[in-house]
Every structure is written in C-alpha cells, then in structure tokens.
Amino acid sequence: MQTNPAPGPSLEKNPTKPVSPPTAAAAATPENQQDQNKSKKPWFIFCFIILIGLIILLGAALVVVTLNNQNNVNVSQTPPVSTSEPSVAPTDTLVTNRVFYEREKNIYSYNVQTKEYLKWTDYQDKGDVVNNVIYDITIIDNQTVGYGRCVIVTGDYGCGLYALDLKTKKITEKKKLGKDISLMSLDFATPDKFAYLVSVNPSDPDLQKWQLILSDNDTLKTLEDIKYEVFGRGGFIEDSQKMRFSQDGKHLLQISTSSPRDSLDFNVYVYDLNKGTRAVISGATHPDWLDNTTIIYRKYENSKGDGLYLYDVVAKTQEKINDVVNSAVTPIVLKNKKKVLYTVFTDLQIWVYDMDTKKNTKLLDDALGGVWASESQIVYNETAECTDQDFFCEEGYKIESTNIYDLETGSKPDELIGAGYSNVATEASD
Numbered sequence: 001m002q003t004n005p006a007p008g009p010s011l012e013k014n015p016t017k018p019v020s021p022p023t024a025a026a027a028a029t030p031e032n033q034q035d036q037n038k039s040k041k042p043w044f045i046f047c048f049i050i051l052i053g054l055i056i057l058l059g060a061a062l063v064v065v066t067l068n069n070q071n072n073v074n075v076s077q078t079p080p081v082s083t084s085e086p087s088v089a090p091t092d093t094l095v096t097n098r099v100f101y102e103r104e105k106n107i108y109s110y111n112v113q114t115k116e117y118l119k120w121t122d123y124q125d126k127g128d129v130v131n132n133v134i135y136d137i138t139i140i141d142n143q144t145v146g147y148g149r150c151v152i153v154t155g156d157y158g159c160g161l162y163a164l165d166l167k168t169k170k171i172t173e174k175k176k177l178g179k180d181i182s183l184m185s186l187d188f189a190t191p192d193k194f195a196y197l198v199s200v201n202p203s204d205p206d207l208q209k210w211q212l213i214l215s216d217n218d219t220l221k222t223l224e225d226i227k228y229e230v231f232g233r234g235g236f237i238e239d240s241q242k243m244r245f246s247q248d249g250k251h252l253l254q255i256s257t258s259s260p261r262d263s264l265d266f267n268v269y270v271y272d273l274n275k276g277t278r279a280v281i282s283g284a285t286h287p288d289w290l291d292n293t294t295i296i297y298r299k300y301e302n303s304k305g306d307g308l309y310l311y312d313v314v315a316k317t318q319e320k321i322n323d324v325v326n327s328a329v330t331p332i333v334l335k336n337k338k339k340v341l342y343t344v345f346t347d348l349q350i351w352v353y354d355m356d357t358k359k360n361t362k363l364l365d366d367a368l369g370g371v372w373a374s375e376s377q378i379v380y381n382e383t384a385e386c387t388d389q390d391f392f393c394e395e396g397y398k399i400e401s402t403n404i405y406d407l408e409t410g411s412k413p414d415e416l417i418g419a420g421y422s423n424v425a426t427e428a429s430d
Contacts, residue, residue, distance in 0.1 A: 081108065081119050093143060093427070094142060094166040094167060095139050095143070095145070095166070095426075095427040096142075096374075096427055097112050097114075097374050097427075098110065098112075098118075098427070099111075099112065099404075099416060099425075100137050100424065100425040100426070101137065101416065101419050101425070102134045102137065102422040102423070103417075103418035103419065103420075105123055105133075105134065106119060106120070107119075107120045107121045107134065107137060107145065107164065108120065108418070110414075110417075112373045112374060112377045112404055120164060120166070121164070127153070128154065129151055129152065129153055130153055130154065131150070131151075131152040132151050132152070133149065133150045133152070134147055134149050135147060135148035135149065135150070135183055135186060136185055136186045136423060137425040138186075138187055138188055138430055139425050139430040140188045140189075140191055141190070141191075143166045144163055144165055144166065144191055145166060145425065146161070146162065146163050146164070146188035146194065147162055147186075148160070148162070148183045148186045148196065149162060150183055155179060156179040157177070157179060157180070157182045157183070159177040159181060159183040160173050160174075160175060160177055160183075161173075161174045161175040161177075161183075161186055161194060161196060162174060163191045174194065175194075175196070177198065178200075180200065180203075181198045181199070183196060183198055184196075184241070184256075185197045185241055185243055185256075187243045187245055187252070188245070189245040189249035190249065192215075192216070192218070193249060194214075194215055195212065195213065195214045195223070195243055195245070195254075196212075196213055196215075197210075197211070197212050197213075197254070197256070198210075198213070205229060208227065209225060209226065209227055210224065210225075210226045210227075210228050210259065210260045211225050212243075214252070214271075216273075223252075223271055223278075224269075226259075226260040226261065227260070229260075237329055237395065238266070238285050238286075238300055239257045239258070239285070240255050240256075240257050240285045240286050240287070241255065241256045241257070242255055242287065243255075244287070244288070244289060246289050246293075247291075247292055247335075249273070250272070250273055250274055250292065251270060251272055251292070251313055252270070252273060253268055253270050253287050253289070253295060254268070254269045255267070255269065255284075257285055266282075266283055266284060266300045266301070267281060267284060268280070268281040268285075268287045268295065268297055268311075270311075279316055281295070281297060281311050281318070282301070283299060283300055283301025284297045284298065284300060284301075284311075285297065285300045288331055288333050289333065290310065290338070290340075290355075293312060293313050294311065294312055295313065296308060296311075296321075296333060296340060297309055297311065297331070298330070298331065306326040306327065307320055307324060307325070307326040307328060308320070308321045308324045308328050308331055308342065321353070321355075323353065323358050323360060324342065324351075324353055324360065325344055327345050327346040328342045328345075328351075329342065329343050329344075329345045330342060330343050330368070330370075332370060332371055333372075333429070334372045334375060334428055335372070335428050335429060335430070337375070338354065338355035340352065340353045340355065341370040341371070341378060342370075343370065345368065348365065348367060348368055348383050349363075349364060349365055350362075350367045350368065350370045350378075350380055351363060363378070363405065363407065364405060366382060366384070367380045367381065367382055367383060368380070368381050369381045370405075371424055371426060371429045372426060372428035372429040373428060373429075374426075374428050376407050376408045377404055377407065378404070378405050378407070379402065379404060379424050379426070380402070380403060381399045381401075381402055381403075382399070382400045382401045382402075382403050383399060384397065384398055385398075399421070401415050401416075402416040402419035402420070402424075
C-alpha cells in the first residue's frame with residue numbers, strides 16, 4: 001500500500017505581518033491559513049529535533065550493546081550445560097560418543113554427535129580445602145565411569161577412588177586412602193577390580209614409599225613397594241605416567257618415566273595378574289593396548305633407534321612398525337579396531353595408521369595428542385607458536401585449545417569447552 005507524504009513546512013517568510021488567529025466561526029482565507037502554518041512551524045521543528053535525538057541515542061545504545069557482546073563472546077557463546085537426564089539413541093550406551101573430562105573440578109561430558117554438554121558431579125570446595133583434584137577419568141563399562149579424587153586439607157591428602165553410575169548418577173567410594181597417602185594414577189578393569197599408584201608419607205623423607213596396589217573384590221595385593229628419596233622429571237614429550245588394564249583384565253601395564261626405580265625410567269612394566277609375574281619392556285614410553293596380548297609403544301633407546309613397536313606379552317618379543325616414521329609418539333588405538341592415532345612430534349602433525357592396510361593418512365597440522373572419540377571423530381590439542389608473553393614454552397609451542405576433528409568431513413566442528421590440560425576418557429579409546 002502506498003501513502004502520500006504530508007506537505008513540508010512552508011519556506012516563505014513574512015515577518016512584518018501580524019499574526020491574528022481566526023476565530024472558530026471565521027472563514028479560512030488563504031492569508032489566514034498561511035498564518036496558521038507559521039504558528040505551527042516552531043512546534044513541528046521542536047518535535048522533529050527531539051525525534052532525531054531519540055534516534056541517535058537508540059543507535060548509540062545499540063552500538064554499545066553490540067561491542068559489549070563481542071567483548072564477552074566466550075561467555076555468551078558457551079554452550080549450555082545440562083544436568084538433566086542424558087539423551088541416548090536406541091543403539092547407544094551412556095558412554096557412546098561421549099568425551100568425559102575434568103572441568104571446574106567436576107566431571108563433564110560432551111557428546112560429539114548431539115553436541116550436548118552434561119555435568120555429572122557437583123563437587124564444591126568447602127571450609128579449609130587447599131586443593132580439589134580429579135585424577136585419571138576412565139570408562140569402566142557402558143554405564144560406569146571411574147576416577148580418583150583428592151580433597152586436600154592440612155594434614156590430610158583426602159584421596160580416594162570412585163565409580164560413577166551414569167544411569168543413577170550415584171557415586172560409590174571404592175577405596176578411601178589414608179591421610180598420609182597421595183594418589184598418583186589409577187585404572188579400573190571393572191567396578192570391583194582396579195589398580196592405583198600412590199606415594200606414602202611423601203612429606204617424611206625417612207618414611208617415603210612408592211606403592212603400586214591391585215584391588216580385586218576388596219582383596220589387596222602390592223605389586224610394587226619401593227622406598228625412595230626425592231625424584232622428579234616431567235614436561236617433556238617423551239614422558240609418560242600411565243597404567244592400563246588389558247580389555248580382558250588379565251594384564252596390567254604401568255609406566256612412570258620418573259620413578260624411584262630411576263629418574264629416567266623409560267621402561268614399561270607388564271604384570272601378569274593371574275601368574276603374578278612381571279615383564280619389562282626396556283627403552284620404551286607411551287604404551288597402549290592393541291589387543292589383549294599386544295602392546296604398542298614408542299621406542300626410546302638411541303642404540304636401537306626410535307619409532308613405534310609392538311610387544312607380545314605372551315611370547316615376550318618385539319617388532320618395529322616400519323611403515324611409521326621414527327618421530328612418531330603417543331600411539332592411541334581405536335578400540336576393537338587396528339587403527340592407531342599418533343603424533344609426528346617433529347612436525348606437530350596427527351596421523352592415523354591402519355594396521356590391516358598398512359596405510360598412513362595425515363589428519364592435522366599444528367596438532368598433537370589425538371584420542372579417539374568415535375570411529376569417525378577424535379579429540380586433539382591444537383598448538384600455536386609461543387610468544388614473549390608465554391611461559392613454559394621450552395618445546396617452542398603452546399596448547400591453544402582442545403578440539404574435535406571429524407575424519408569424514410575433514411572439519412573441526414567444535415572446541416571442547418573448559419578442557420584445558422585435563423585428561424579425556426572415551427569408549428573408543430579406553
């Protein structure tokens with residue numbers, strides 16, 4: 001619909017003619033009409049000026065709001081976190097496609113398919129808590145997550161091992177450690193079979209001990225018990241502290257490249273839990289289970305060269321994977337598949353190696369530390385060059401963010417909000 005614009009105010013001036021508004025009964029002559037228009041002119045201009053001023057003020061307010069939103073983009077764009085019941089597809093379990101990680105001293109998850117964030121615990125610091133730490137989140141089964149937690153107060157490390165039932169959100173304390181025991185690492189085979197590495201009396205040089213303990217249905221067995229003095233090393237790409245059960249729970253691997261055994265302890269210790277024996281893979285780091293009897297690891301022994309190797313825990317033999325470059329580190333196996341993620345550290349690249357086809361495929365540049373989130377998606381650390389303002393950049397790079405990468409689309413759809421340096425746990429890699 002079109003409308004005709006109202007006529008604008010007259011530009012003709014007649015300052016000498018007196019203004020005499022007509023009475024209500026008087027006829028409107030052209031001269032009188034002109035006088036009426038002149039009498040209305042100041043009010044019209046005043047209203048027009050007020051209107052323009054309001055428009056300018058509204059425009060300025062809009063600019064301020066827009067700039068404020070841009071400055072707070074990380075807050076406003078942070079996806080909402082749900083504490084309600086998780087959404088599960090009919091063919092999925094409660095751990096399928098979910099990345100579990102520590103965030104804000106609690107356990108969160110992110111679903112790489114639905115993009116749903118969930119907060120599973122609600123721990124809060126209270127009273128005189130010095131620190132509150134969550135250790136080694138791990139997938140136990142299709143509805144249970146295990147982890148360690150220390151709530152440190154003066155005179156008590158406050159450490160324990162816990163199982164979280166994702167269906168009921170019930171947390172069960174599986175093992176409460178003593179006041180003078182500091183938790184270092186752990187893993188679960190089942191909710192009732194787990195292993196943990198501890199430092200006993202770490203503040204007393206005369207009583208310090210380093211213990212590796214297996215708990216099987218409340219029966220405790222000490223696998224290592226070593227008295228020690230001060231030791232320490234960490235922060236280098238070759239370093240590793242990890243323990244992991246084989247899928248059938250019959251074997252346990254453990255590595256601490258800095259330990260009371262040696263400050264350069266580049267050995268993987270493999271425990272046969274049925275026989276009670278221990279084997280040692282010397283000159284090794286970054287181990288992971290390929291299957292129930294095979295470990296893949298990085299060789300770290302200059303006399304024999306670097307690269308990725310396979311170790312047979314039954315035959316106690318090792319074999320080099322010749323299709324992978326020597327600078328490969330941190331191999332991570334896709335569960336029940338013979339596909340291995342690894343980082344080419346010299347180039348800061350993530351590759352995947354298919355052990356059936358012997359094919360190597362580069363996935364990402366400026367990246368390291370890939371972990372399988374599903375068969376088609378990974379979690380990884382994106383790197384950036386250090387600047388003068390960055391500390392602890394001895395390696396020449398820094399971790400910029402923790403992201404998701406889709407192998408099928410070749411895209412980086414999401415950043416894992418709040419992950420930081422937290423370890424992640426997934427069904428596809430645990």
